Amino acid sequence: xxxxxxxxxxxxxxxxxxxxxxxxxxxxxxxxxxxxxxxxxxxxxxxxxxxxxxxxxxxxxxxxxxxxxxxxxxxxxxxxxxxxxxxxxxxxxxxxxxxxxxxxxxxxxxxxx
Amino acid sequence: xxxxxxxxxxxxxxxxxxxxxxxxxxxxxxxxxxxxxxxxxxxxxxxxxxxxxxxxxxxxxxxxxxxxxxxxxxxxxxxxxxxxxxxxxxxxxxxxxxxxxxxxxxxxxxxxxxxx
Numbered sequence: 572x573x574x575x576x577x578x579x580x581x582x583x584x585x586x587x588x589x590x591x592x593x594x595x596x597x598x599x600x601x602x603x604x605x606x607x608x609x610x611x612x613x614x615x616x617x618x619x620x621x622x623x624x625x626x627x628x629x630x631x632x633x634x635x636x637x638x639x640x641x642x643x644x645x646x647x648x649x650x651x652x653x654x655x656x657x658x659x660x661x662x663x664x665x666x667x668x669x670x671x672x673x674x675x676x677x678x679x680x681x682x683x684x
Numbered sequence: 685x686x687x688x689x690x691x692x693x694x695x696x697x698x699x700x701x702x703x704x705x706x707x708x709x710x711x712x713x714x715x716x717x718x719x720x721x722x723x724x725x726x727x728x729x730x731x732x733x734x735x736x737x738x739x740x741x742x743x744x745x746x747x748x749x750x751x752x753x754x755x756x757x758x759x760x761x762x763x764x765x766x767x768x769x770x771x772x773x774x775x776x777x778x779x780x781x782x783x784x785x786x787x788x789x790x791x792x793x794x795x796x797x798x799x800x
Contacts, residue, residue: 579725605788614690614777614791615728659727671718672779672789676727 574598577660577675586684590647594660594675597641601662601673604636606645609657609677618658619645650682687711688780690792697768698800704764705795707778713758714780718789719751722775734761768799 577594584590592606603622607615619634621627627634635644643660657677687710697703707717715736720728732753734740740753750772752764761780765772775796779789 607791612775612794612796614688614779614794617788617790620788671730671733674727 574673575660575662575675578678579676581679581681583681583683584650586650586652586682588650588682590645590650590654590680590682592645592647592658592660592678592680594643594662595641596643596662596673599638599641603663604634604643605661605672606632606634607659607661607674608654609659611656615659650680652682652684655681686782686788686790688714688778688790688792690778690795692795693793694796694798696798696800699769700767702764702766703768703797704762705776705778705797707761707763707780707792709759709780709782709790712780712782714761714782715758716781717755717761718779718781719753719761719763720777720779722777722794728777731763765797768797770799773797773799 575596606619608618609615621634621636624636624638631648633646657679659677660675661672663672689708689710691706695703717734719731721731722728730743731746732740732742734753734755736755736758742748750766755761775794777794779791781789
């Protein structure tokens with residue numbers, strides 16, 4: 572079993588839809604969870620960062636972590652064509668910036684006008 | 685804040701030559717930098733972890749003599765692909781963690797290497 576599983580999609584939604592992106596992980600030691608957005612031929616951009624279980628909201632984006640089921644989600648409200656990108660979940664069990672991130676494969680999202 | 689740059693953004697080289705890629709944290713100090721490679725439609729694969737002033741730690745299966753990493757200062761790490769071969773063609777991305785910061789990594793824009 573891979574440490575982080577993520578459905579690669581592609582996922583296509585109409586503009587304005589609510590998007591739900593999900594990952595599962597296997598190691599209960601993971602405590603830090605991130606979502607990155609990557610446009611084609613660009614480096615990943617940190618979108619959301621959460622520690623342990625709970626929700627975190629930032630504008631149209633909500634990150635959710637359920638440690639009991641080892642499930643992490645990213646919700647995008649009122650999706651826009653500019654949200655079209657690949658979304659990568661990542662996690663690590665280490666505190667501090669020295670922690671190695673373990674990435675999911677990424678979900679390619681397309682928001683149609 | 686937390687901007688990471690990479691240079692060059694793309695490079696084409698002949699087989700057998702060496703290529704150096706620079707990764708800089710522009711507005712913060714990075715005690716640790718990470719080097720990843722990414723193949724088309726694949727996720728990022730960690731190659732090595734680079735700590736300022738010490739030897740890099742390489743992931744299993746990554747040849748340290750082929751991928752030379754130097755982290756000479758708190759704002760600069762370099763990756764040199766030695767004796768490049770066509771199979772080394774990939775997208776190389778670095779990331780940096782802020783000294784004393786939370787567990788966040790900030791990524792550079794990546795370098796696309798094509799070996800002919």
